[in-house]
Amino acid sequence: MxxxxxxxxxxxxxxxxxxxxxxxxxxxxxxxxxxxxxxxxxxxxxxxxxxxxxxxxxxxxxxxxxxxxxxxxxxxxxxxxxxxxxxxxxxxxxxxxxxxxxxxxxxxxxxxxxxxxxxxxxxxxxxxxxxxxxxxxxxxxxxxxxxxxxxxxxxxxxxxxxxxxxxxxxxxxxxxxxxxxxxxxxxxxxxxxxxxxxxxxxxxxRAEYVAETDTRSCSGCRKCISYCQFGAIYHSVMKKKAFIDPLRCYGCGICRSACEFDAIRLIPRSENQLSQNLW
Ligand code: SF4
Ligand code: SF4
Known part of the structure; x- marks a missing residue:
């Protein structure tokens, strides 16, 4: 909070x-x-x-x-x-x-x-x-x-x-x-x-939330990356998946609208140890 x-x-x-x-x-x-x-x-x-x-x-x-x-x-x-x-x-x-x-x-x-x-x-x-x-x-x-x-x-x-x-x-x-x-x-x-x-x-x-990707659903298409205004999403070439840096994520959830695979979700910021006190 x-x-x-x-x-x-x-x-x-x-x-x-x-x-x-x-x-x-x-x-x-x-x-x-x-x-x-x-x-x-x-x-x-x-x-x-x-x-x-x-x-x-x-x-x-x-x-x-x-x-x-x-x-x-x-x-x-x-x-x-x-x-x-x-x-x-x-x-x-x-x-x-x-x-x-x-x-x-x-x-x-x-x-x-x-x-x-x-x-x-x-x-x-x-x-x-x-x-x-x-x-x-x-x-x-x-x-x-x-x-x-x-x-x-x-x-x-x-x-x-x-x-x-x-x-x-x-x-x-x-x-x-x-x-x-x-x-x-x-x-x-x-x-x-x-x-x-x-x-x-x-x-x-920042929002009371933070985003995370579900690597099982992520196709690695990278469409979400350009939607993030805070530069929080990166693509792993080795894993061919998108990942979200909780230290950069503002929790706006906008990246979800780019994802056809429903592979991004918001969780309460309090549940993410790295960013729970980051505002
Ligand atoms: S838009 Fe969805 S499927 Fe594509 S890289 Fe991002 S999270 Fe993965
Ligand atoms: S929730 Fe907002 S800040 Fe976080 S990764 Fe998605 S677009 Fe970027």
């Missing part, structure tokens, strides 16, 4: 605790201001980008100190965790309203807006006064001007399944922890959190 499970989930998966999605938490004025600032990209997202470029120029020892303090702040304000599709389904059924929203993060990395990949959970205009105006002001004109596209849990799940086939990693995010306000679908090429991760600036936890 990760730090948040202990702090905000009473020892269970924190993102499956209904109280962490509550409208009461969302009504906190500091939290509303933070979300508005985030959406406008003046806040958190733009800051990460600026800090990363500064850190890239700093000596390694200074970078480690900077990241230590920054990560603490992000855990308090806006932190994420990788979640596999099974848990995404449970989360979607817990949330009070789901809206598909333009991806704030990709807007800062690629300067493009897309309303495909991000989902606000419980953050709808009636819950947060002023949020829609702020959003429209900063994103207009969107790809099809369908901002705040309200969808059902079943529709959202179908979309997540289609993203999974594209190899995108599902991540869940807080807006002033422990309030959970969104799910993103991340790609290492344009997602700021994934880029940060490569710099060793960690703004999300």
């Amino acid at each position: 990760c730090q948040f499970c202990h702090q905000h989930g009473e020892g269970k998966k924190w993102y499956l605790e209904a109280k962490n999605y509550s409208v009461e938490l969302l009504h906190d004025l500091g939290r509303v201001g933070f979300i508005n600032d985030f959406i406008s990209t003046r806040g958190s997202v733009a800051n990460v980008r600026e800090k990363l470029s500064k850190a890239a120029r700093a000596p390694a020892w200074l970078r480690r100190i900077l990241f230590f303090f920054e990560e603490r702040k992000y855990r308090r304000d806006h932190f994420g965790q990788v979640v596999p599709i099974e848990d995404v389904e449970q989360v979607l059924n817990l949330a009070d309203g789901i809206v598909r929203v333009p991806c704030v993060c990709r807007k800062t990395t690629t300067r493009k807006t897309t309303n495909e990949f991000c989902f606000g959970l419980g953050i709808n205009p009636s819950n947060v006064p002023g949020i829609e105006e702020s959003f429209i002001k900063n994103f207009k004109p969107g790809p099809d001007l369908k901002l705040f596209d309200r969808i059902t849990p079943a529709e959202a799940l179908d979309l997540h399944r289609s993203f999974e086939k594209k190899g995108l990693v599902h991540t869940i995010w807080t807006f002033k922890t422990p309030f959970i306000g969104g799910i993103c679908n991340c790609d290492r090429s344009d997602c700021l959190a994934m880029v940060s991760n490569r710099f060793d600036f960690r703004v999300f936890f």
Whole structure:
């Protein structure tokens, strides 16, 4: 169990605790201001980008100190965790309203807006006064001007399944922890959190799971390798099988969608001795 499970989930998966999605938490004025600032990209997202470029120029020892303090702040304000599709389904059924929203993060990395990949959970205009105006002001004109596209849990799940086939990693995010306000679908090429991760600036936890291959079913076709955004799968030339390095695996489960032989499964991280304390 990760730090948040202990702090905000009473020892269970924190993102499956209904109280962490509550409208009461969302009504906190500091939290509303933070979300508005985030959406406008003046806040958190733009800051990460600026800090990363500064850190890239700093000596390694200074970078480690900077990241230590920054990560603490992000855990308090806006932190994420990788979640596999099974848990995404449970989360979607817990949330009070789901809206598909333009991806704030990709807007800062690629300067493009897309309303495909991000989902606000419980953050709808009636819950947060002023949020829609702020959003429209900063994103207009969107790809099809369908901002705040309200969808059902079943529709959202179908979309997540289609993203999974594209190899995108599902991540869940807080807006002033422990309030959970969104799910993103991340790609290492344009997602700021994934880029940060490569710099060793960690703004999300690994999943509560880790993957392993069943060598009896694995044909050695290697299709899963290119699906892993974390470089955790390798192919043994001698054994002609794929293997997963638990020290690299983030437990997203995306590799399963590449495997025609059903040879990959997720197990609880706590059952893997090597990675049980690796977040
Ligand atoms: S896709 Fe499946 S069968 Fe192919 S190498 Fe990966 S685990 Fe083995
Ligand atoms: S090996 Fe691990 S990190 Fe890589 S795609 Fe599979 S579950 Fe995700």
